[in-house]
Amino acid sequence: MSYFSDIYEGIKTLLTGMSVTGKYFITSRKGAITQQYPDNRETLKMFDRFRGEVIMPHNEDNEHRCTGCQKCEIACPNGTIEIIWDRGIDEETGKKKKKIDQFVYHLSMCTMCGLCIDVCPTDAIEWGQNFENSVYDRTTLTRVLNEPNSKLMPGVED
Amino acid sequence: MILLSITENIHNWLFSVMPAEVASIVEMVLIAVVYLTVFAVAGLFLVLLERRVAAWFQLRIGPNRVGYQGLLQTMADAIKLLTKELVGTDRADKFLYNLAPYFVIITALMALAVIPFSQEFHAFDINIGIFFLIAISSIGVIGILLGGWSSNNKFAMIGAMRSGVQTISYELSVGLSLLTMVVITGTLQLSEIIEIQKSGWLIVQGHIPAVIAFMVFMISGTAETNRAPFDMVEAESELGAGFHTEYSGMKFAYFFLAEFINMFIIAAIAATVFFGGWLSPFGITESIPELGVFWFLIKTMVLVFLMMWFRWTFPRLRVDQLLTLEWKYLLPINLVNIVLMAVLVWLNLTIRL
Ligand code: SF4
Ligand code: SF4
Numbered sequence: 001m002s003y004f005s006d007i008y009e010g011i012k013t014l015l016t017g018m019s020v021t022g023k024y025f026i027t028s029r030k031g032a033i034t035q036q037y038p039d040n041r042e043t044l045k046m047f048d049r050f051r052g053e054v055i056m057p058h059n060e061d062n063e064h065r066c067t068g069c070q071k072c073e074i075a076c077p078n079g080t081i082e083i084i085w086d087r088g089i090d091e092e093t094g095k096k097k098k099k100i101d102q103f104v105y106h107l108s109m110c111t112m113c114g115l116c117i118d119v120c121p122t123d124a125i126e127w128g129q130n131f132e133n134s135v136y137d138r139t140t141l142t143r144v145l146n147e148p149n150s151k152l153m154p155g156v157e158d
Numbered sequence: 159m160i161l162l163s164i165t166e167n168i169h170n171w172l173f174s175v176m177p178a179e180v181a182s183i184v185e186m187v188l189i190a191v192v193y194l195t196v197f198a199v200a201g202l203f204l205v206l207l208e209r210r211v212a213a214w215f216q217l218r219i220g221p222n223r224v225g226y227q228g229l230l231q232t233m234a235d236a237i238k239l240l241t242k243e244l245v246g247t248d249r250a251d252k253f254l255y256n257l258a259p260y261f262v263i264i265t266a267l268m269a270l271a272v273i274p275f276s277q278e279f280h281a282f283d284i285n286i287g288i289f290f291l292i293a294i295s296s297i298g299v300i301g302i303l304l305g306g307w308s309s310n311n312k313f314a315m316i317g318a319m320r321s322g323v324q325t326i327s328y329e330l331s332v333g334l335s336l337l338t339m340v341v342i343t344g345t346l347q348l349s350e351i352i353e354i355q356k357s358g359w360l361i362v363q364g365h366i367p368a369v370i371a372f373m374v375f376m377i378s379g380t381a382e383t384n385r386a387p388f389d390m391v392e393a394e395s396e397l398g399a400g401f402h403t404e405y406s407g408m409k410f411a412y413f414f415l416a417e418f419i420n421m422f423i424i425a426a427i428a429a430t431v432f433f434g435g436w437l438s439p440f441g442i443t444e445s446i447p448e449l450g451v452f453w454f455l456i457k458t459m460v461l462v463f464l465m466m467w468f469r470w471t472f473p474r475l476r477v478d479q480l481l482t483l484e485w486k487y488l489l490p491i492n493l494v495n496i497v498l499m500a501v502l503v504w505l506n507l508t509i510r511l
Contacts, residue, residue, distance in 0.1 A: 007487065014472065021215050021471040028214040036219070 046129035055128035056145040066124035072116035242407035251308035259412035261301030276450030287348035309404035317400030331378035379424035387472035425461035
């Protein structure tokens with residue numbers, strides 16, 4: 001008797017499947033996932049979890065959160081990050097202290113694995129959503145992430 | 159009517175300027191050329207339709223750049239394919255290899271000849287219409303077998319063998335489900351089948367067995383055209399492109415076009431046999447016979463859409479599942495159905511309006 005119930009089940013499940021795709025077909029105009037990219041370049045907003053490049057956000061006083069601990073440099077499997085650091089005098093305490101001179105990031109070598117961002121103890125770096133990274137000269141892909149004359153945000157190290 | 163008077167004029171003119179035998183041959187050639195151009199273009203637009211419909215099913219947009227809403231996309235593709243080099247394999251059986259695509263496309267176009275598009279637009283109205291359709295549609299598989307065999311490629315070979323298994327099995331169901339309807343009509347001639355449906359479409363006249371026959375026909379018809387979920391012949395993820403792996407350029411385009419024309423044919427047969435062909439629903443436009451083509455195309459397109467819907471919903475079957483479906487389910491159901499229909503006709507239980 002399972003012969004007929006098999007047929008019934010079969011038809012029922014097929015119809016369920018067709019109703020799902022049928023619904024998609026009707027609503028596809030509103031819900032299309034395709035972005036018509038160069039046309040909507042102005043309004044296109046990449047989603048939050050998109051991994052475009054590593055950036056270092058600065059606040060309005062040109063301060064970043066990077067202490068120069070070099071953990072990201074060690075964590076990176078590709079040697080993408082190079083931290084050029086220096087010892088400088090801290091203004092408040094007067095002691096000698098490590099601080100970054102240049103945070104060099106070779107975008108061309110980055111695999112977007114995210115280890116550097118996970119490992120950073122002070123959340124100094126994060127994902128940027130820019131994806132238009134094609135260039136004619138690859139030296140432009142080597143970037144210095146900290147802005148010129150920027151300094152460490154006070155209180156980050158505590 | 160205007161079309162009819164034009165063809166009438168051409169006919170008279172041809173017979174006036176040359177002897178009757180030559181004139182009729184010229185006429186046949188002319189009709190063939192018209193059919194070829196119309197259906198090559200129609201096939202291209204079916205490809206476009208398929209791509210847009212597929213895109214909508216998958217929440218995409220689909221080709222919309224070439225021409226208004228991408229209307230010229232497949233034309234451009236065809237022109238691109240025409241200019242491509244025809245690459246063949248080493249040690250392929252050149253003669254059969256080159257012959258195969260023509261087998262497929264010619265049988266597809268031959269089947270179109272007997273399909274009545276409207277009362278007048280009907281190239282070849284033979285008294286064995288349905289029989290001819292069943293016969294012709296199974297010749298196409300020879301082209302697929304030849305193509306797979308001769309291209310000296312294991313994927314093509316496996317695809318061709320699968321196609322043999324599949325078409326031979328499902329041919330039975332296509333034939334039997336159409337025979338179920340022939341039990342009602344009592345004729346194989348397509349124009350008469352439509353004539354009979356003036357007192358109700360066959361799917362209404364035959365009610366339960368007709369609906370079952372229609373379902374069986376749609377399933378096995380989809381299998382006949384080697385479309386998903388029965389596309390084991392091509393099975394991109396398993397066999398590259400199956401039997402046409404080694405074909406390129408225009409020969410590939412022939413296979414591709416034939417698939418879409420076959421899909422159109424299956425839908426057209428279903429529309430003719432089950433849904434009254436060019437008859438309007440409830441005879442609302444009976445006074446305007448020009449609308450026949452319109453109704454016919456609407457019905458066919460709805461069924462084509464149904465087949466596209468199948469394709470973009472169901473996953474591909476395994477070979478053993480395919481054979482189980484045919485030999486354990488469709489065929490016995492079909493045989494019982496044909497008896498049921500015979501009893502129905504015998505006891506006069508069909509619904510006639
Ligand atoms: S995302 Fe990975 S590869 Fe890129 S800089 Fe960070 S650790 Fe290196
Ligand atoms: S970015 Fe983070 S991990 Fe890397 S050096 Fe600066 S503080 Fe350390």
